[in-house]
Amino acid sequence: MSNCKVIALTNQKGGVGKTTTAVNLGVGLAKQGKKVLLIDADAQANLTMALGYNRPDDIPITLSTVMQSIIDDKSFDASGGILHHGEGIDLLPSNIELSGFEVRLINAMSRERVLKTYVNEVRKNYDYVLIDCMPSLGMITINALAAADSVIIPTQPHYLSGQTFEALLDFNWTAEAVTNVLDNAVKYTPSGGVVDLKITEYPSYLRLDVSDNGIGIPEEEQAKIFGRFYRGKQSAGVDGVGIGLYLTRDIVNKQNGYIKVASDEKGTTFSLFLKKFREQ
Numbered sequence: 505m506s507n508c509k510v511i512a513l514t515n516q517k518g519g520v521g522k523t524t525t526a527v528n529l530g531v532g533l534a535k536q537g538k539k540v541l542l543i544d545a546d547a548q549a550n551l552t553m554a555l556g557y558n559r560p561d562d563i564p565i566t567l568s569t570v571m572q573s574i575i576d577d578k579s580f581d582a583s584g585g586i587l588h589h590g591e592g593i594d595l596l597p598s599n600i601e602l603s604g605f606e607v608r609l610i611n612a613m614s615r616e617r618v619l620k621t622y623v624n625e626v627r628k629n630y631d632y633v634l635i636d637c638m639p640s641l642g643m644i645t646i647n648a649l650a651a652a653d654s655v656i657i658p659t660q661p662h663y664l665s666g667q668t669f670e671a672l673l674d675f676n677w678t679a680e681a682v683t684n685v686l687d688n689a690v691k692y693t694p695s696g697g698v699v700d701l702k703i704t705e706y707p708s709y710l711r712l713d714v715s716d717n718g719i720g721i722p723e724e725e726q727a728k729i730f731g732r733f734y735r736g737k738q739s740a741g742v743d744g745v746g747i748g749l750y751l752t753r754d755i756v757n758k759q760n761g762y763i764k765v766a767s768d769e770k771g772t773t774f775s776l777f778l779k780k781f782r783e784q
């Protein structure tokens with residue numbers, strides 16, 4: 505079905521009704537005669553259990569199994585592992601193995617596009633593919649975002665529920681932001697080049713400079729590279745989806761910091777200004 509829509513349901517905060525939304529949206533669409541596949545992309549397997557599969561850890565083929573065969577370059581059967589549920593929806597289940605798999609994924613080739621490869625294979629059989637993400641911005645969630653055509657962020661009308669990100673000085677997210685910039689420095693610098701990291705402390709900011717002597721970013725692209733899915737002209741032959749800097753800027757901004765870029769044909773420096781956290 506060429507018009508299949510792929511939708512990721514995501515929110516950094518747990519308990520906001522992602523799984524409930526996934527199930528109800530899925531069943532509702534199925535009742536309208538649509539062919540629907542739900543993908544459980546959370547190691548806690550809430551969606552899998554919500555659909556009545558009470559022992560997810562006993563299920564032999566799950567999301568991590570199919571993603572692993574893609575990484576291993578094995579051929580896979582597009583209908584393999586898919587469970588057919590009584591409500592007229594299909595499910596690719598998940599279980600605890602997904603959390604171990606997430607760690608292995610970090611070192612895989614095209615690590616952010618593994619789920620997209622799977623989805624591209626199965627979407628011809630469906631009108632809708634809904635991906636229920638885990639409440640964190642790890643590699644699996646990034647895979648879901650890269651695979652999706654659109655995103656639904658379920659929130660609850662609760663005072664704090666929209667503010668989780670803003671208030672947060674979170675180690676893992678900051679690490680994700682820094683990793684993306686380092687990843688670029690390595691990726692866009694030919695072998696034999698130099699990547700340098702410098703930390704400077706200011707009264708209210710920590711400044712982290714990541715410099716490389718790679719291919720540089722043309723001036724007219726420098727404002728665009730933080731856009732979602734923007735890829736530079738020079739990156740044509742290099743793997744990527746254009747999400748790295750978008751996420752980095754979002755993470756840094758939401759922690760009250762900012763990011764700057766300086767670049768010419770001799771190389772590039774990204775400066776991350778991270779707001780220092782004052783304990784009261």
Ligand SMILES: Nc1ncnc2c1ncn2[C@@H]1O[C@H](COP(=O)(O)OP(=O)(O)OP(=O)(O)O)[C@@H](O)[C@H]1O
Pocket residue numbers: 616684688689692693716718719720721729730734735736737738739743744745746747748749750772
């Ligand atoms: N250190 C750098 N040197 C040269 N170009 C860079 C550098 N960092 C980023 N770019 C340019 O900015 C673009 C956007 O970067 P971004 O990290 O968002 O996406 P990507 O690296 O293309 O893909 P992804 O990070 O999603 O795998 C890149 O496509 C590249 O053209």
Ligand SMILES: [Mg+2]
Pocket residue numbers: 684687688744747748749
């Ligand atoms: Mg990148």
